[in-house]
Amino acid sequence: AKELEHINVVIIGHVDHGKSTMVGRLLYEAGEIPEHIIEKYRKEAQEKGKATFEFAWVMDKLKEERERGITIDVAHRKFKTNKYEITIIDAPGHRDFIKNMITGASQADAAVLVVDVVDCVQAQTKEHVFLSRTLGINQIIVLINKMDRVDYKQEEYDKCKEAVSKILKMVGFKVDEIPFIPTSAYNGDNILKKSERTTWYNGPTVFEALDALKPPEKLVDKPLRIPIQDVYSISGVGTVPVGRVESGILKVGDKVIFNPAGVTGEVKSIEMHHESIPQAEPGDNIGFNVRGVSKNDVRRGDVAGHPDNPPTVVRDFTAQIVVLQHPTAITVGYTPVVHAHTAQVACQFVELQKKLDPRTGQAKEENPQFLKTGDAAIVKLQPTRPMVIEKVKDIPPLGRFAVRDMGMTVAAGMVLDVTPRG
Numbered sequence: 001a002k003e004l005e006h007i008n009v010v011i012i013g014h015v016d017h018g019k020s021t022m023v024g025r026l027l028y029e030a031g032e033i034p035e036h037i038i039e040k041y042r043k044e045a046q047e048k049g050k051a052t053f054e055f056a057w058v059m060d061k062l063k064e065e066r067e068r069g070i071t072i073d074v075a076h077r078k079f080k081t082n083k084y085e086i087t088i089i090d091a092p093g094h095r096d097f098i099k100n101m102i103t104g105a106s107q108a109d110a111a112v113l114v115v116d117v118v119d120c121v122q123a124q125t126k127e128h129v130f131l132s133r134t135l136g137i138n139q140i141i142v143l144i145n146k147m148d149r150v151d152y153k154q155e156e157y158d159k160c161k162e163a164v165s166k167i168l169k170m171v172g173f174k175v176d177e178i179p180f181i182p183t184s185a186y187n188g189d190n191i192l193k194k195s196e197r198t199t200w201y202n203g204p205t206v207f208e209a210l211d212a213l214k215p216p217e218k219l220v221d222k223p224l225r226i227p228i229q230d231v232y233s234i235s236g237v238g239t240v241p242v243g244r245v246e247s248g249i250l251k252v253g254d255k256v257i258f259n260p261a262g263v264t265g266e267v268k269s270i271e272m273h274h275e276s277i278p279q280a281e282p283g284d285n286i287g288f289n290v291r292g293v294s295k296n297d298v299r300r301g302d303v304a305g306h307p308d309n310p311p312t313v314v315r316d317f318t319a320q321i322v323v324l325q326h327p328t329a330i331t332v333g334y335t336p337v338v339h340a341h342t343a344q345v346a347c348q349f350v351e352l353q354k355k356l357d358p359r360t361g362q363a364k365e366e367n368p369q370f371l372k373t374g375d376a377a378i379v380k381l382q383p384t385r386p387m388v389i390e391k392v393k394d395i396p397p398l399g400r401f402a403v404r405d406m407g408m409t410v411a412a413g414m415v416l417d418v419t420p421r422g
């Protein structure tokens with residue numbers, strides 16, 4: 001079998017516009033819902049005298065069974081197109097969605113925006129679009145959904161397309177390059193095959209649009225970064241830091257530097273799944289034996305890199321944040337804990353530069369006095385001790401962070417700029 005390239009796609013859109021139904025439809029068309037389950041429902045549908053076997057029936061049954069606690073193996077939410085193996089990132093709760101997107105718990109390469117043709121642009125439509133854009137997702141596919149509700153009329157589609165285009169333009173998307181597709185998740189129009197109900201439409205199907213996405217930029221070509229999770233001292237071997245390669249390539253024989261510790265050593269061996277390997281790539285969880293470094297020199301939160309392009313130790317950094325939940329307000333001087341890669345460092349808010357409109361990303365207020373739940377803002381943070389963090393546009397996985405305090409995630413953010421420590 002051909003090796004398919006992997007891509008993560010986030011499904012966004014206002015509540016009730018049909019996101020989960022669309023996910024079900026995509027899995028169904030891709031053959032990911034087990035045949036025996038479909039067979040069972042087809043029989044039930046016949047017994048109940050339903051003339052045609054409808055997809056909505058399958059979706060309802062799946063939902064019912066999920067609610068009764070019966071697990072069905074559609075949970076992995078992966079499916080294949082001709083070109084890609086696609087992992088779907090769902091946005092169940094609005095707040096979880098924002099947190100996951102920003103902290104990179106789910107790094108999306110593209111977004112699929114689902115819009116109900118009748119209700120069209122709503123609050124979360126705007127907010128998700130803005131967030132996707134600011135999180136660096138620059139590929140989007142727009143599904144004007146529930147076309148069955150308007151008898152597949154082109155004028156209804158055009159009206160909604162126009163409204164969605166407006167908000168996409170507002171946040172800087174190039175609308176001419178974005179596919180807009182009239183769909184019905186219920187009836188399966190223009191998902192895998194072109195629909196006969198929309199003869200006026202001659203653009204791609206959803207599967208074709210997914211295949212036309214550009215593959216994600218490879219972190220292999222970026223500088224080496226391995227955030228350290230743990231450090232072991234193994235007798236007869238030596239010091240073995242453990243971590244996941246986030247970017248770049250590590251080879252046996254390489255010189256490495258650990259920052260902010262500032263110590264250097266030479267890689268004698270690399271191990272993954274108890275096997276010795278000559279080199280490690282992004283995504284690999286490895287232990288690597290380093291000569292010239294003792295266990296006490298390196299700790300969790302340090303980042304390994306090559307000495308000619310070392311991990312950036314910062315004096316302060318400028319970030320875009322979204323306040324997810326704070327019982328009162330964030331002001332200058334507030335010092336919660338920033339969680340970035342494997343580091344946890346108390347950082348002080350030293351400047352509140354701008355408050356942003358959460359729907360458009362435009363500046364709403366310069367130098368605000370405080371930030372409350374729901375606010376998006378540009379701020380400057382100063383770590384209370386040396387810390388490695390990178391600009392999100394340089395090395396995305398090292399440029400996102402969560403702000404925690406009082407046992408909860410107060411805010412999530414990404415680094416726009418850094419002042420390296422002199």
Ligand code: GDP
Nearest residue numbers: 014015016017018019020021146149184185186
């Ligand atoms: P979500 O909140 O965005 O995930 O929306 P759901 O997938 O739960 O769908 C919300 C409602 O719209 C449900 O009652 C669905 O059955 C219905 N729905 C979803 N897709 C379609 C569609 O293509 N046509 C019609 N008429 N209804 C749909």
